[in-house]
Amino acid sequence: MPDPRWERIRELVEAALDLAPGDRPAFLDASCGGDAALRAEVEDLLRHASEAPTDFVAPPSDLSTTAPPAGMQLGEFTLVEELGRGGMGVVYRARQASLQRDVAVKVLVRNLATGTSDLERFHREARAAAKLDHPHITQIYQDGVAGDVHWYAMELVAGHSLQRELQLQRSAEPGSDVLLPLRNRPGHIAAVAGLVADVAEALAHAHQHGVVHRDVKPANLLLDRTGRVKIVDFGIARDQSLGALTHSDQVLGSVHYMSPEQARQITVSVDHRTDVYSLGVVLY
16 A cells, blocks of 8 residues: 555655745645654655756756767767757767667766766666666667767667657647557557556566666656657666665655655665556556
8 A cells, every 4th residue: 555654745745846946945834734754854855856867858058068069979979969968968869880870879968977976877877778688678789988978879769758648648639749549549558558568577677687777757768659668768777786876865766756765765775666666656
């Protein structure tokens, strides 16, 4: 059964995130009353939510001055066009010279990396995903450093994220961009069940190889043009065969989808079950 206290914390965090930062103290005064422990947990999650990696959204204004330009050569890969931006990286469509194919290349943005741990985490993301061989996990081809540019090349998924698919499905006029059967139409439930089953199998494969994703959410599930799903972004994954990089006082993940133990990982160990919980939230 769901933990009632955690559900209350989740509700308060979600409500507070919808408010301007200056309006949150008054909201918490009214909502938490005299429960100091409840308020402390909510405030801790709010603080970490503001520091956690984000989906591909508009970056700080100075990012364009540090992100590599289209046309730059990284190993045998030529950057063609920017596809998206995240908390510390930019993803490009690129061309691989030797195999004459399009790939995706993720580049770590220098001014958003706060130290050597960020550099190491970036390359560990590539290594964690590279050890996995599953049809529903994006393949990693190569990683490297060109001057002071840290990058890795991976499979290019032509489509969009499940997050975008949900937005289209909820719109008044979804149009032709939807990749799954529309809601209330034949095949929708079967398609959703199949998608979740595919993700569950992919996560089970990762767990069998000692990798816990820790950030399962619609933005990290990509759909190709046939509706086939691929898990991406192992940026905060934990590879149990490697040492931990996360400091003991860090809470990483996306608040809306993280499990109670992940939110409280300062004192509670996190294992593969956190991914199962997050996938359940995605299904919900």
